[in-house]
Amino acid sequence: MEFFLVQLFNGVSYGLLLFMLSSGLTLVFSLMGVLNFAHASFYMLGAYFAFQISTWTGFWAGLVVAPLLVGALGMLVERVGLRRVHAHGHVAELLFTFGLAYLIEEAVHLIWGRAALPYHVPAALDGPLFQIADSPYPMYRVFMMLISVSMLVAVWLTLTRTRIGLVIQAALTHPDTVQALGHNVPRIFMLVFGGGAALAGLAGVIGGAAFVTDPSMAIAVGPIVFVIVVVGGMGSLAGAFFASLLIGCLQTFSVSLDWTLAGLLTTLGFSMGPDTPLWSVWSIKLSQAAPVLPYLIMVLMLIFRPRGLMGTRDE
Amino acid sequence: MGLPAQAQTRLAFIDPLSGPFALTGELALRRLRDEVALRNALPTARNAWEVLALDNKGTVQESLIALRQAIDQDARVIIQGQSSAVAHALIEAIHRHNERDPARAVLLLNYAATDPALTEARCSFWHFRFDAHLGMRMEALTAHIARTPEVKRVYLIVQDYAFGHEFARAARALLALRRPDIQIVGEDRHALGQVRDFAPYIAKMRAAHADTVLTGNWGPDLNLLVKAARESSSALRFYTFYAGSPGAVSAMGEAAAGRVIDVTDWHINATTRAEQQRAEKFQARYGTDYHFARLHTLVQMLHAATLQAQSTHALPIALALENRRFMGETGEVQMRRFDHQLLMPLYIAELAKREGTQIASESSALAWRTLQTIPAYVATQPTSCQLNRPSRLQ
Secondary structure: OHHHHHHHHHHHHHHHHHHHHHHHHHHHHHHHOOOOOOHHHHHHHHHHHHHHHHHHHOHHHHHHHHHHHHHHHHHHHHHHHHHHHHOOOHHHHHHHHHHHHHHHHHHHHHHHOOOOEOOOOOHHHOOEEEEEOOEEEEHHHHHHHHHHHHHHHHHHHHHHHOHHHHHHHHHHHOHHHHHHOOOOHHHHHHHHHHHHHHHHHHHHHHHHHHOOEOOOHHHHHHHHHHHHHHHHOOOOHHHHHHHHHHHHHHHHHHHHOOOEHHHHHHHOOOOOOOOOOOHHHHOOEHHHHHHHHHHHHHHHHHHHOOOOOOOOOOO | OOOOOOOOEEEEEEEOOOOOOHHHHHHHHHHHHHHHHHHHOOOOOOOOEEEEEEEOOOOHHHHHHHHHHHHHOOOOEEEEOOOHHHHHHHHHHHHHHHHHOHHHOOEEEEOOOOOHHHHOOOOOOOEEEOOOOHHHHHHHHHHHHHOOOOOOEEEEEEEOOHHHHHHHHHHHHHHHHHOOOOEEEEEEEEOOOOOOOOHHHHHHHHHOOOOEEEEOOOOHHHHHHHHHHHHOOOOOEEEEOOOOOOOHHHHHHHHHOOOEEEEEOOOHHHOOHHHHHHHHHHHHHHOOOOOOOHHHHHHHHHHHHHHHHOOOOHHHHHHHHOOOEEEEOOEEEEEOOOOOEEEOOEEEEEEEEOOOOOOOOOOOOEEEEEEEEEOHHHHOOOOOOOOOOOHHHO
């Protein structure tokens, strides 16, 4: 029971971090139709900016300023780059963000070098917060969950309860009408793109300290973020939330299980052993396959329910 | 075959200088250049050596192209280390080249590829290894564990590829031999570089009541593992092979203090004062720590062999390298004639808060300190190698 609870907490907190990472991507996609390949690069920039700020003023300033900086950078990218490319269609946009991801990575190499940075959890958040039976549970994980949940609530309230949120929602489905009503739709797009980047930047501030801040961090999370957005349903914030939790828990629990296909077949009455043909396949443990499971889910989802858990687009 | 007056000896360095593994490649290249400069300043150096840096992007195909370029540019010595797969491919290609064109034969000096097969089943006359291979390191590690009664319940975690599998196999075999009372309470294999969150693995280790973890992980997979252990306040101790590699200490940070024990051929607090001063100069100049002390041994031994051989050809240099002894920074080393494996002392070193005159690692507050010195004869492994000597010698 203790083990189960610890793993549940681990799964939920990892899932919530994944949600922080993917929410910006799914927002930008839902509004602008842009699949932003550079999204994970904004995550990386968040961590690097936060590290740089933390060397001057400490962790907390970084937590606030770094996402704002990344957001501003995102807006700049939209204003001077993406907006011009937009006229040439979605493929051009996709290629633009693809190239941008490489540019950001090289820039990080040039400025901060190739080695991992000593960016760690601040002393105030270091250490256990409470005990689950005999296992102390780390304070930073709880902090991570808190930030993620408050981010979800804030984004939700902004989209549904504020004027700008209503305009954004309207621009999602009827951009021409919104434009005709006198709203500056390109500016809204710029804000949304910047907002998406800022959310990724915030995830970077949190994730960079919990994990490792190095130039490979963008590539490492890039694929999983796409999986979440696809499984949750392209453009659905709630879908991304549930998909993140699902994948976080799935990965965590599959690590704990040393089940094999061979074991399953043996209980079904087959006799299996190292001499069985294809033994190397039958003897793969579930824990060994854990990192691949999200991709399996994505493939299954695309086959059986292409619009994802809560997606609305059926094209 | 005396040395031509103006002969420039080229050493070709073939390792990743771009892509995800470029960090280690770059640091090794920097150190190699530093060592070659040191050698060029020796009074016995009759001509200048020059390093030809070739980027193999971490792949076998690019390495073979780089080898071609090196040979075309008259390099007779290839220096490589960052991947055993690349080392195997280079050896095969070098074999073919040397058979066809003995006048322009080349040598492979390997400073880091640790697959035991390189000096056992697939050993080659043209290959020399200046690093302790996996079997030697595991021998040293288990020799230390044999003297450490606190280790009772061991958990193995490795990356799911050839090196990781071999690590786990060797660990089980040698622990069974040296400490049959130790229980191996679990073994995990995880995809290389795919796992971000190691907390579930740590929870699993706790649930299995492990006290010690043996891991072959390197790079982010090691750093994340150790950080996750600290996060969950676990008292697990990690025995590693790669906690001393570039970037690891700064990435792990405080998390590693008193928790990480590394098997290494060198660390800064195990060396002479003169060497420490050189390391400090290096640090001030490049802003990075001193790594790959083996490159010092490699360059110095190559220099001595070249002097003895009175030649720039690969064959006489190779013969002069065989059985050669060298007083390294950490004791005497010797290039074994049967398999071209360097026999060297190893260290079991713990990462802890810096004390007294210890030198810290990577501008952190942590320093390596030796728990046990493993003399060369302890880690020495028997070899099944049957060197295929060039026909002219038989």
